[in-house]
Amino acid sequence: MKQLENIITNNENFKTLSPEHVKELAGRxxxxxLETGAFMFCQDGKADHFYVLTxxxxxxxxxxxxWGTVTMQTLRSGDLLGWSWMFxxxxxxxxxxxxxxxxxxAFDAATVRDKFKKDSDFGYQVMKxxxxxxxxxxxxxxxxxxxxxxxxxxxxxxxxx
Numbered sequence: 441m442k443q444l445e446n447i448i449t450n451n452e453n454f455k456t457l458s459p460e461h462v463k464e465l466a467g468r469x470x471x472x473x474l475e476t477g478a479f480m481f482c483q484d485g486k487a488d489h490f491y492v493l494t495x496x497x498x499x500x501x502x503x504x505x506x507w508g509t510v511t512m513q514t515l516r517s518g519d520l521l522g523w524s525w526m527f528x529x530x531x532x533x534x535x536x537x538x539x540x541x542x543x544x545x546a547f548d549a550a551t552v553r554d555k556f557k558k559d560s561d562f563g564y565q566v567m568k569x570x571x572x573x574x575x576x577x578x579x580x581x582x583x584x585x586x587x588x589x590x591x592x593x594x595x596x597x598x599x600x601x
Contacts, residue, residue, distance in 0.1 A: 496542025
């Protein structure tokens with residue numbers, strides 16, 4: 441467990457957590473190793489974990505009619521992966537597939553949510569981390585949309601403001 445505590449403490453996402461909160465997270469986590477092409481989760485699957493990548497890279501993918509599978513974003517070592525575990529019905533909205541051999545810390549979502557109920561400060565601190573992660577993903581998606589439409593001067597869709 442000390443190894444997990446060290447990884448969590450040294451991860452930029454968790455720098456605001458107290459040592460007690462780091463220990464709580466570490467007690468609800470395990471290290472997983474994944475081969476290239478492995479799915480960490482699939483769209484509409486049960487969101488029962490969230491992750492921090494410690495090695496490798498993962499593509500967040502969505503299936504779009506007429507486009508096939510589209511990689512929305514590539515995550516790398518140090519990145520937080522997943523927020524669907526926080527909101528009912530706890531189902532994934534994307535696929536997450538490794539692009540190379542990867543390693544991650546997998547946090548058990550149900551036990552983390554249970555701890556939220558018992559320790560509101562812990563819940564608030566983790567929620568702030570996840571909210572920051574969500575904002576980063578939304579900004580990245582917005583930039584990707586702008587880039588996509590910026591390459592098509594004939595696009596007659598809605599103006600993006």
